[in-house]
Amino acid sequence: xxxxxxxxxxxxxxxxxxxxxxxxxxxxxxxxxxxxxxxxxxxxxxxxxxxxxxxxxxxxxxxxxxxxxxxxxxxxxxxxxxxxxxxxxxxxxxxxxxxxxxxxxxxxxxxxxxxxxxxxxxxxxxxxxxxxxxxxxxxxxxxxxxxxxxxxxxxxxxxxxxxxxxxxxxxxxxxxxxxxxxxxxxxxxxxxxxxxxxxxxxxxxxxxxxxxxxxxxxxxxxxxxxxxxxxxxxxxxxxxxxxxxxxxxxxxxxxxxxxxxxxxxxxxxxxxxxxxxxxxxxxxxxxxxxxxxxxxxxxxxxxxxxxxxxxxxxxxxxxxxxxxxxxxxxxxxxxxxxxxxxxxxxxxxxxxxxxxxxxxxxxxxxxxxxxxxxxxxxxxxxxxxxxxxxxxxxxxxxxxxxxxxxxxx
Amino acid sequence: xxxxxxxxxxxxxxxxxxxxxxxxxxxxxxxxxxxxxxxxxxxxxxxxxxxxxxxxxxxxxxxxxxxxxxxxxxxxxxxxxxxxxxxxxxxxxxxxxxxxxxxxxxxxxxxxxxxxxxxxxxxxxxxxxxxxxxxxxxxxxxxxxxxxxxxxxxxxxxxxxxxxxxxxxxxxxxxxxxxxxxxxxxxxxxxxxxxxxxxxxxxxxxxxxxxxxxxxxxxxxxxxxxxxxxxxxxxxxxxxxxxxxxxxxxxxxxxxxxxxxxxxxxxxxxxxxxxxxxxxxxxxxxxxxxxxxxxxxxxxxxxxxxxxxxxxxxxxxxxxxxxxxxxxxxxxxxxxxxxxxxxxxxxxxxxxxxxxxxxxxxxxxxxxxxxxxxxxxxxxxxxxxxxxxxxxxxxxxxxxxxxxxxxxx
Numbered sequence: 001x002x003x004x005x006x007x008x009x010x011x012x013x014x015x016x017x018x019x020x021x022x023x024x025x026x027x028x029x030x031x032x033x034x035x036x037x038x039x040x041x042x043x044x045x046x047x048x049x050x051x052x053x054x055x056x057x058x059x060x061x062x063x064x065x066x067x068x069x070x071x072x073x074x075x076x077x078x079x080x081x082x083x084x085x086x087x088x089x090x091x092x093x094x095x096x097x098x099x100x101x102x103x104x105x106x107x108x109x110x111x112x113x114x115x116x117x118x119x120x121x122x123x124x125x126x127x128x129x130x131x132x133x134x135x136x137x138x139x140x141x142x143x144x145x146x147x148x149x150x151x152x153x154x155x156x157x158x159x160x161x162x163x164x165x166x167x168x169x170x171x172x173x174x175x176x177x178x179x180x181x182x183x184x185x186x187x188x189x190x191x192x193x194x195x196x197x198x199x200x201x202x203x204x205x206x207x208x209x210x211x212x213x214x215x216x217x218x219x220x221x222x223x224x225x226x227x228x229x230x231x232x233x234x235x236x237x238x239x240x241x242x243x244x245x246x247x248x249x250x251x252x253x254x255x256x257x258x259x260x261x262x263x264x265x266x267x268x269x270x271x272x273x274x275x276x277x278x279x280x281x282x283x284x285x286x287x288x289x290x291x292x293x294x295x296x297x298x299x300x301x302x303x304x305x306x307x308x309x310x311x312x313x314x315x316x317x318x319x320x321x322x323x324x325x326x327x328x329x330x331x332x333x334x335x336x337x338x339x340x341x342x343x344x345x346x347x348x349x350x351x352x353x354x355x356x357x358x359x360x361x362x363x364x365x366x367x368x369x370x371x372x373x374x375x376x377x378x379x380x381x382x383x384x385x386x387x388x389x390x391x392x393x394x395x396x397x398x399x400x401x402x403x404x405x406x407x408x409x
Numbered sequence: 410x411x412x413x414x415x416x417x418x419x420x421x422x423x424x425x426x427x428x429x430x431x432x433x434x435x436x437x438x439x440x441x442x443x444x445x446x447x448x449x450x451x452x453x454x455x456x457x458x459x460x461x462x463x464x465x466x467x468x469x470x471x472x473x474x475x476x477x478x479x480x481x482x483x484x485x486x487x488x489x490x491x492x493x494x495x496x497x498x499x500x501x502x503x504x505x506x507x508x509x510x511x512x513x514x515x516x517x518x519x520x521x522x523x524x525x526x527x528x529x530x531x532x533x534x535x536x537x538x539x540x541x542x543x544x545x546x547x548x549x550x551x552x553x554x555x556x557x558x559x560x561x562x563x564x565x566x567x568x569x570x571x572x573x574x575x576x577x578x579x580x581x582x583x584x585x586x587x588x589x590x591x592x593x594x595x596x597x598x599x600x601x602x603x604x605x606x607x608x609x610x611x612x613x614x615x616x617x618x619x620x621x622x623x624x625x626x627x628x629x630x631x632x633x634x635x636x637x638x639x640x641x642x643x644x645x646x647x648x649x650x651x652x653x654x655x656x657x658x659x660x661x662x663x664x665x666x667x668x669x670x671x672x673x674x675x676x677x678x679x680x681x682x683x684x685x686x687x688x689x690x691x692x693x694x695x696x697x698x699x700x701x702x703x704x705x706x707x708x709x710x711x712x713x714x715x716x717x718x719x720x721x722x723x724x725x726x727x728x729x730x731x732x733x734x735x736x737x738x739x740x741x742x743x744x745x746x747x748x749x750x751x752x753x754x755x756x757x758x759x760x761x762x763x764x765x766x767x768x769x770x771x772x773x774x775x776x777x778x779x780x781x782x783x784x785x786x787x788x789x790x791x792x793x794x795x796x797x798x799x800x801x802x803x804x805x806x807x808x809x810x811x812x813x814x815x816x817x818x
Contacts (some may be wrong), residue, residue, distance in 0.1 A: 278796075328620075
């Protein structure tokens with residue numbers, strides 16, 4: 001056991017420390033509980049422990065921020081991200097109840113959070129890799145996004161309260177990761193990139209040599225850094241979603257800060273597209289599109305269209321800002337979110353294909369030929385989304401580009 | 410004397426308290442100094458004391474934040490604005506040395522700042538009312554603005570350091586004043602507005618009934634609230650400038666926060682236009698344009714054109730951001746600042762004519778007929794700037810609209 005004094009100084013806990021921690025610091029389990037603990041984290045930044053009482057079946061998650069990122073110790077991170085995560089989960093629970101795990105306890109010394117165990121859910125990316133369908137996902141995630149994004153913005157929230165939240169969630173280190181990995185490195189031949197051999201020629205020609213594309217990514221990057229529009233999740237990919245057929249829980253909001261609302265929507269779309277492209281390129285030759293691929297098509301379309309529709313309904317219901325009620329302002333505001341959505345979806349498609357952090361949807365494709373095709377499609381779609389982002393207003397618009405590139409490549 | 414204990418609790422100082430304060434808290438004056446103190450403030454928010462040693466001639470300013478705004482006790486303000494002011498003056502002195510008063514001391518208990526006495530300078534608005542010309546002003550103020558705005562932005566400043574400054578200068582109360590008085594109230598028949606009788610019909614028809622104009626003001630307002638681009642002064646009118654022929658000092662940065670860079674440039678332009686319109690409408694009939702009016706024409710033109718030119722030079726000199734160096738990005742970035750400049754100049758022209766806080770340039774015009782003409786010109790110019798802000802790229806563009814409206818009205 002590394003240490004059992006949790007009151008004075010941070011240390012990285014091991015499984016046996018966590019059992020001790022739960023016993024002395026929380027009153028969550030029954031007195032006669034017999035606790036088991038297992039580290040189950042597979043993310044890039046944190047340690048995640050599942051603690052379970054074998055007697056009564058109760059369970060809890062303890063998530064502890066490590067002193068450096070697990071993906072690479074190049075990223076030195078302040079453990080303040082755990083404070084951000086626990087506070088954001090509480091805010092999300094207020095704005096979009098039922099779509100995030102409950103937080104029971106936050107400990108600023110050990111930099112850990114005790115939260116609801118969602119072991120009956122699966123990480124959505126894994127479930128999608130198993131070709132599972134979730135027909136309610138589009139409905140759930142759009143409710144979550146409309147509520148968290150619109151209700152935290154100046155359109156609805158009292159402006160001084162919003163500014164207090166802006167201040168509270170300035171997030172320099174995690175934002176720097178996104179600035180570098182999403183908006184900068186994927187667009188030149190950076191040593192930290194990780195480009196699949198078969199895809200390299202395409203990247204050099206279509207991405208790194210395209211000045212018009214690079215200019216648009218700079219605009220998106222500066223907007224990401226300066227546009228304090230909504231309290232965004234900041235990392236809303238399918239690995240940040242716990243899912244089962246009747247429930248969707250958004251986790252891991254440690255990248256949260258006030259940024260462009262379209263950032264979250266764009267990340268959801270891009271990561272659904274990775275699953276879709278995987279689903280299509282790994283089909284047996286000549287076979288019909290599976291129900292699973294149909295589910296993904298419908299979900300990509302619905303995420304955009306339901307977001308649109310629910311955003312308008314929520315606007316009419318919640319808007320408090322006098323000038324936001326001027327005729328035409330909602331259309332202007334929503335159009336700018338949709339434009340950002342397409343641009344960000346494009347950046348995410350490109351950066352997860354050629355940058356430092358890949359997605360299993362692509363890397364797990366065993367055939368080099370099929371993987372190359374899948375990656376080229378993602379890059380071509382991403383590029384088109386960025387360059388044509390002004391014109392992507394509906395789910396159909398997204399599917400048109402996606403199908404066009406699938407046919408061409 | 411209200412109190413002589415300056416260490417424990419804030420109180421609003423009177424002149425005799427300030428003398429005591431300077432003696433016990435600062436080591437600025439010589440031992441045998443004989444101090445005189447006078448409250449000389451005429452702003453809306455603070456008390457300004459000039460303390461002078463009659464023996465040696467040394468002098469200093471003590472500026473204390475009052476608990477409420479002087480213009481109206483409706484505005485309850487946290488005295489944190491004095492902390493903001495003193496810190497901003499130091500930052501401005503680093504970024505644009507010589508263009509702000511030196512700060513000697515900041516006291517967070519008494520909420521006051523000791524700073525350089527600029528009694529040999531005049532408040533620029535007063536000097537302009539006396540028809541004084543300052544041929545170096547355009548050069549000085551554009552250097553100040555390019556340096557403070559560009560060097561505090563993500564284009565130049567290290568991004569994590571910039572985010573720390575964003576956090577440090579979140580300014581909810583002062584921003585709320587601008588949100589209400591600049592962007593909201595002037596555009597409907599608000600009880601706090603103060604509309605000159607002769608101008609009222611014009612306001613009702615041309616401003617309050619124009620939905621297209623109002624929509625554009627909402628866009629500008631939301632951008633003001635969300636666009637954390639540069640550390641702006643936030644109130645850069647001719648009453649915030651101390652001037653003499655060879656020196657320009659920008660004071661009163663208590664409204665500072667990270668906002669759109671064009672906000673400062675637009676305020677300078679609008680307030681020069683008030684002086685210009687005053688100068689033209691109060692000319693004797695049939696007389697030639699005076700040298701003073703020519704100085705204002707040239708200064709309005711030069712502020713835009715020198716800002717443009719110096720911005721490009723500073724960009725090439727100071728830019729550190731890799732993606733900001735992409736071909737075309739500077740043009741995009743500068744164009745968006747110029748667009749905001751025109752929009753904000755328009756809002757300032759309208760709000761200072763019909764809103765709560767007026768300018769002497771208009772209210773001092775004795776002839777009701779001339780004042781009405783001056784006000785209508787300012788409103789028409791302001792409206793055109795807002796609606797045509799995409800197309801205002803040069804000083805000439807500004808003067809064209811200004812002269813066109815002067816001829817029409």
